[in-house]
Amino acid sequence: MLVSLNWLKNYVDIGDLTPEELAEKITKTGIEVDGIEYIAEKSSDVVVGYVTSCEKHPNADKLNLCQVDTGEETLQIICGAPNVAKGQKVAVAKPGAVLPGNVKIKRVKLRGVESNGMICSLQELGFAEKFVPKDIADGIYVLPEDAIVGGNVAPLLNLDDAILELDLTPNRADALSMIGVAYEIAAILDVPILLPDEEIEQTEETAADEYVEVEVEDTELNPYYGAFIVKDLEVKPSPLWMSNYLMAAGIRPINNIVDITNYVLLEYGQPLHAFDYDKLQSGKIAVRQAREGEKLVTLDEVERNLSNGQLVITDGENPVALAGVMGGASTEVSADTKAVLLEAAYFDPASVRKTVKATGLRSESSTRFEKGVDPDRVRRAGMRACQLLQTYAGGKVLAGAVEVDKLDRSEKIVEMDSDEINKRLGTSISTNEMVYILNKLRFFFEQNGTVFTVQVPTRRQDITIFEDMLEEVARVYGYDNLPYTLPEGESHAGALTETQALKRNVTSYMQGAGLLETITYSLTDEEAIGSFITPEIAAEEPKPVSLAMPMSEDHKYLRLSMLPGLIRSLGYNQARNQPDIAYFELGKIFVSHEDVLESQPDERLRLTGALTGKWLENPWQQEKKEVDFYVVKGILEGLFEHLDIPVEFEQAKLDQMHPGRCAVIKVNNRTAGFIGQIHPLLAKGEDLGETYVFDVNMEEVIAAYDPEPSYQQIPKYPSITRDIAFILDEDIAAGDVQRVIEETGAPLVKRVRIFDVYQGEHVPDGKKSIAYSLMYQHPDKTLTDDEVEASYQKVVDTVNAQFSAYVRS
Structure with a gap:
């Protein structure tokens, strides 16, 4: 809400408070003032001048040579405005004047003729272009005839005004009007408030109900509709003071009829609408819901397709306005308008919101109706507008308003x-x-x-x-007067829950590992909804959850996997010359098993990642290597080791993944996601090279995670390391062999690590060599060579027997 202080002073006395001081008081009582804007920078030596003569410049076709009386002297001024003419009163910047933008006015010669000053346009005086009336946008502003020659222009054009921008919370709809703000200021300063006079002289010889009939289909949506008839109007520019106030409030003046409705809207917070009475097709106003397929061209010259549920004003048959939002072009007030039907109505806020949402059309009127207008001001605002039409448009107000009134005005x-x-x-x-x-x-x-x-x-x-x-x-x-006190009674220190702490721990690790955290949309499209669904979720046969009213087809479904969003982000960034990318996201997917959704979907927490390009293997050396399966597997192994959770990887073949570079992740023998390279054809479709992804079920991680720190005493006795390489069939998984070694070598074998896989020379076809490093250690004594050898031989014999293997020499 933009509040003109000069306008506000008509209702309440703010004394000698500066705009800044008043803004501080308003903010301290609960309505934040976002900013203060002055209409124009201070201009000096700008006065009212009278053009006594206007002739063509002798040496320029588009310039005029004017003689201008400024009260103290007559100045010769050259002016290029097309609308300058003899007999006008205009704003004149005398030599030595300084205009906004530090423009200094000097005596100059133009095409050999002396010019002593400037006849100013509104823009040159500091008005924003968007607020200047269209008909004078390229010319000067002509002042009213009663302007005093030689007088200061600033008060005439409201140049000395300051505008407060109020940041209103949704509940303070009362402050969406000048009177509402005046009540607020009067309470803050404890001063009287002066309300406008609403008295009018109605023409008794003819009653309004002889001209129009009003019918309302649903009085719950439209509990009050008042139609006032004003005849014999003269459409002309608004009085200068009204134009000034409208421009200060951010509204461009149009003509006196339209400006009066806008003025009352801002003054009372009650939207009004003026229909050209002679353009209505009948003597009836009917308020009803739109019929499916009806059309209406609104005042912005856009044809709107209407649907059932949108409240419209009709001329008895055809829509002429969207109730509470915007009028129709067919009944627009024009220069030829002689009579208007003035609408003052109360529309249900929910109904107006529904229309705004369906049409995407929001206006000053709908903003107020959506929040709820004052029931007591609806009719009074109509009366006030009639009074102004009578005063400034010469209108005759017919006796009585034609009303449908079911409005609750109780306090x-x-x-x-x-x-x-x-x-x-x-x-x-x-x-x-x-x-x-x-x-x-x-x-x-x-x-x-x-x-x-x-x-x-x-x-x-x-x-x-x-x-x-x-x-x-x-x-x-006064909030400043409230005492400062410390809380009494028992208190508990705030802390993260175990799940929140784990999520932060995981995020910290992934960032430390060199991945960038991303947040992708929870909504996706039909193509992506079935992509990259992890095996344990796919086994549940989930049903996609679609939105009832999606913003677009690209955001129609709740995601079942976060990977499509990450992969698209990789493609987007690679297309912009970012070849090396490593992303992760900690977020939720949404799982439902209902064909028709009747309950909320399950929200499942997942950790996903996507990597492509080169990987910074040794940050201190700035060495990069191509991302491969083992890079991504190493990141996850490091994460699970960091969380002290045992993890296994089991080779698998999954849709949309490379058939030979994919594995499922297992925690406590339960599938908890997958890891691997996306299929090259899919990567090519996204303009990506080799791309690796992972998807971890964080709910399984949370279940397996023990937040209590564990402690093991540092061994006093030395360890012994033995290496061994087995020749095995190439389809045997290295992890299966590792598990057998760990089980067979227990309790002396404390750690088993794979350090080499080899196929090639000296290894038979269809075979592979896998080398393991075994660490032996006893907590209570130093192991002898015989004890280690016996355990070592037992491991060799067991692996050879179970996997038809032999030790590589």
């Missing part, structure tokens, strides 16, 4: 106890001070001891319960 009653307020605020506000605060707010009330029965005015729709009144008392009393 809410809220009880508050001053003792309870003091208890909650930690204050000692007396009942007399409470009375003072309620009077400042202009709330009527009855007092019985410490209990106040407050009658909340309809303008404050946000106050319905005791806590709302508590807030009102606190903010008017």
Whole structure:
């Protein structure tokens, strides 16, 4: 909400407060002032001038030679504006004047003729282009005839105004009007408020109901509709003061009829609409829901396809306005308008929100209707607009308004106890001070001891319960006056849950390993919804969860895997010359087993990653190697070792993965994700090279994780290492052999590590050589060579027997 201080002063006296001081007071009472903007920079020596003559420049076809009376002297000024003419009163910058942008006006010669000053346009005086009326955008601004020659231009054009930008919370719809802000300022400063005069002279000879009939189909959606008829109008520019206020509020002046409806909208917070009465096809206004397939061209010249559920205003048959949002072009006020039907109505906020969402059209009117307007001001705003049309457009207001009125204007009653307020605020506000605060707010009330029965005015729709009144008392009393106290009673230090701590631990490890954390969309498209689903999820046969009203087809489904999003991110970044990428994401997928969703889907926590290009193997040496299966496997092995969770990898063949470079991850013998290279054809489709991914079920990790730190005493006795290489069939998994070695060598074998896999010369076809390093250690003594040899031989015999292997010589 933009608040012009000059406009505000018509309702409330702010004294000698500067804009900055007033903004601070408003902010301290709960409405934040985002900024202060001055209409124009201060200009000096800009006065009202009268053009006594205007002739063509002798040496230039597009320039005019003007003689301008400035009160003290007559200046010869050359002006290029196409609309300058004799007899006009204009804004003149005299020689020596300084205009916004530090433009200094000097005596100059133009095409050999002297010019002593400048006849100014609104833009040259500091107005933003978007607020300047279209008909004078390329010319000067002509001042009204009653402007005093030689007088200061600043007050005439509101150049000395300051604009406060209020950042309103959704509940403070009352401050979406100048009167609402005036009530707020009056309460802050404890000063009287002056409300506009709404008295009008109606033409008694003809009644409005002889011109129009009003019918409302659903009075719950439209509990009040008032139609005022104003005849014999003269469409012309608005009075200067009104144009100034509208421009200060960010609205471009159009003509006096439209400007008056906009002015009252900003003044009362009540949207109005003026229909050209002669363009209505009948003497009837009918409010109903739109029929499927109906069309309406709105004032922005866009044809809207209407649907059932959108409330429309019709001329008895065809739509002429979207209720509460925007009028139609067919009944727009024009220069030829002689009579208007002025609409003042109350529309259900939910209905207006529905129309805005369906059409994507939001306006100053819909913004107010969506939040809820003051029921008591609806008819009064119509009366105020009629009064202004009578005064500034010469209109005759027909007697009576044609109304459908089912509107509830009752005021809410809220009880508050001053003792309870003091208890909650930690204050000692007396009942007399409470009375003072309620009077400042202009709330009527009855007092019985410490209990106040407050009658909340309809303008404050946000106050319905005791806590709302508590807030009102606190903010008017002054948040700065609330005492600072320490909490009493028992307290507990805050801490992360075990799951939150684990997630941070995992994130820290992955970042330390060189991967970048990403966050991809939880929504995906039909193509990706079935891609890269991990085996344990696929076994459940999940059903895709689709949105009822997706923003686009690309965001129609809740994801069942995070990998499609990561892979697309890789492709996007590689296309922008980022060849070496390593991403991970810790997020959720959404699993449902219902064809028709009747309950919330399960949210499953997953850790996924995608890598392509080169990998920084030794950060201290800045050496890079191509990413391969073992790089990604090593990252995950490091993670599980960091978490002290045993993990196994079992070769597998999965859809969309390279058939020979893929494995499932097992934790406690349960499948907990997969790892591998995506199929080269899929990678090519995303313009990627070799790309490796992993997907870990974090719920299995959480179940296996022990947050308690473990401790093992450092061995006192030395270890012995023995290496051994087996010749095995090439289809035997190295991990299976490792498990047999660990089981057979226990308890002396403390660690088994694979350090070499070889196929080639000296190894028979169909065979492979796998080398293992075995570490022997006893906690209570130094092992002898005989003890190690006996255990070593037992391992050799067992592996040879179970896998038809032999030791490589």
